Amino acid sequence: xNPPEGYTKAGPGEVCHLKRSxxxxxxxxxxxxxxxxxxxxxxxxxxxxxxxxxxxxxxxHSYLALLVYVDDVLITGSxxxxxxxxxxxxxxxxxxxxxxxxxxxxxxxxxxxASGTYINQRKYIMDILEDTGSPLSSxxxxxxLVGRLLYLNLTRPDIAYGVQQLSQFVNAPCTEHWDAALHxxxxxxxxxxxxxxxxxxxxxxxxxYCDADWGACVDTRRSLxxxxxxxxxxxISWKTKKQQTVSRSSAEAEHRSLSMTxxxxxxxxxxxxDFQRTKHLEIDCHLxxxxxxxxxxxxxxxxxxxxxxxxxxxxxxxSAFHKLIGYLGLQDVHHVPS
Numbered sequence: 374x375n376p377p378e379g380y381t382k383a384g385p386g387e388v389c390h391l392k393r394s395x396x397x398x399x400x401x402x403x404x405x406x407x408x409x410x411x412x413x414x415x416x417x418x419x420x421x422x423x424x425x426x427x428x429x430x431x432x433x434h435s436y437l438a439l440l441v442y443v444d445d446v447l448i449t450g451s452x453x454x455x456x457x458x459x460x461x462x463x464x465x466x467x468x469x470x471x472x473x474x475x476x477x478x479x480x481x482x483x484x485x486x487a488s489g490t491y492i493n494q495r496k497y498i499m500d501i502l503e504d505t506g507s508p509l510s511s512x513x514x515x516x517x518l519v520g521r522l523l524y525l526n527l528t529r530p531d532i533a534y535g536v537q538q539l540s541q542f543v544n545a546p547c548t549e550h551w552d553a554a555l556h557x558x559x560x561x562x563x564x565x566x567x568x569x570x571x572x573x574x575x576x577x578x579x580x581x582y583c584d585a586d587w588g589a590c591v592d593t594r595r596s597l598x599x600x601x602x603x604x605x606x607x608x609i610s611w612k613t614k615k616q617q618t619v620s621r622s623s624a625e626a627e628h629r630s631l632s633m634t635x636x637x638x639x640x641x642x643x644x645x646x647d648f649q650r651t652k653h654l655e656i657d658c659h660l661x662x663x664x665x666x667x668x669x670x671x672x673x674x675x676x677x678x679x680x681x682x683x684x685x686x687x688x689x690x691x692s693a694f695h696k697l698i699g700y701l702g703l704q705d706v707h708h709v710p711s
Contacts, residue, residue, distance in 0.1 A: 375388055375389070376388065376389055380468055381468065382468055402443070405443075405444070409441065409444075409467070410428075412462075412463070412466050412467075413428050413439065416430070416459070416462055417430050418430045418437070418439060421644070421647045422643075423640060423643040423644055423647065424644060424647075426440055426441050426442065427439075427440055427644070427647065428440075428441070429647050429648070435450065435451050435452050435455045436450055436451045437449070437450040437451075437455055437456070437459060438450065438648065439459070442479060445478065445479060446463070446469075447475060447478060448460070477496075480494055480496070480497040480524065480527075481493075481494060481527070481528065482494065482495055482496060482568075487573070488572060488573055488574070489570055489571050489572040489573040489574075489575075490570070490571045490573070491568055491569070491570045491571070491704065492528055492568050492569055492571075493528055493566055493567065493568025493569070494525055494527070494528050494529070494568070495565045495566045495568075497521070497524070497525060498525065498561050498562075498565040499565060500521075501518070501521050501522070501525070501558060501561065502558060502561070502562055502565075504517075504518075505518055505554075505555060505558050512543075512545070512546050514551075515542075515543065515546040515550060515551055515554060516543045516546070518554055518558075519536065519539050519540050519543055519554065522536045522539065522554070522557065523536055523540065525561075528568050528569055529561075529567065529568075529703075530601065530608060530611040530685075530701055530703070531567070531684070531694075531698050531701070531703060532557060532560075532561070533599075533611055533612065533613045533684075533685050534599070534613050534684060534685050534686065534687065534688065535553075535557045535688075536557070536613075537597075537613040537614070537615070538553075539553060539554055539557070541590075541615075564705060566705045567703050567704070567705050568703065568704065568705075569607070569608060569702060569703060569704075570607075570702060570704045571607045572605070572606060572607060575604060575605030575606055575607045576604075576605035576606075577604065577605065577645070578604070578605060579602060579603070579604060579638055579641060579642070579645075580602070580603045581600060581601065581602045581603070581634050581637070581638055581670075582600060582601050582675060582680060582681040582682040583598070583599065583600035583630045583631055583633070583634040583682050584598075584599045584600070584627075584630060584680055584682035584683050584685065584686045585597065585598055585599070585616075585620075585623070585626040585627045585629065585630035585686060586599075586626075586686040586687050587620060587622070587623040587626040587627075588619075588620075588626075589615075589686065589687070590615060593615075593619070594619050595615050595616050595617075595618070595619055595620075596615075596616045596619075596620050596626035596629070596630075597613060597614070597615055597616070597685075597686045597687075598612070598613070598614050598615075598616055598626075598629065598630040598633050598634075598686070599611075599612070599613045599614075599630070599682040599683070599684070599685025599686035600612055600630065600633065600634040600637065600682050600685065601681050601682055601685065601701065602634075602637060602638065602641060604641075606702065607702060608701050608702050609641070610637055610641060611685060612633075612637070612685065613685040613686065614633070616629050616630075631672065635664050635669075635670055638669070638670065639664070639669075642669075678693075678696075679700070681697055681700050681701060683697065684697045684698075
């Protein structure tokens, strides 16, 4: 076969000799993943048991972390020389295209300063605005929009509750649902540059807020769980999710919400252990009570005006909503000091 576009090793008139063609087959992506992972493991990387896309290589004097999404790779480390060695190894094995310092990755716009890192999805939002300028013509347009909003939630926790509500109607959306989606799009149009800032001087302590809205779904009477987790002052995880079963009391709904939050904290602690940010914890406790007794979580009462998870479980008024956004650490890139 002719060399694929971007492959620079082949000389003029040369072609590729295939032992077996996988292109277009269902197992192609799996075989690529197996091959790529094996090369990383041979080079000394260790695959995280808690996120299989994460590979870690560490020694007494250096540290490398590599994150894989299909054939897109982000790599970081303590020394530029070590990163260059990994790039050379991968280029020899697969012929990679080095894009330099990460500025745009899978729809994420990344900006770095000495004080920290800022990420947003402004271009992604502008693409959404461009594609939603005409009225609803088929359910597919609503589904596509909701799917894009779900991905946008990666850097916009302020739309988590609205997107969760919209995603419930992707099977049979009505005009009212499309209007509600456009209302959310208009909100995004007003602040497309809003994103998250991660301070370089943030502490490594985990703090979480969780809340539940008992019987929030009028059709199933199931409750909503909302939580957000901070590493120091930096927001790193958040979610709005309908609970799987009906809670018979508000206390039961709150306990289910707290349980989901503790599970997230446990997972984050294991990832932090892979990054050498905290001591490793054994995976043997699963209940809130066990984690409380172990000293892993310390539940505290939070008043409504400071309950950050409130915006993940219900629609709030403008003043309360914008006040909580400020606590989440969302900033506009056009107003961040360079």
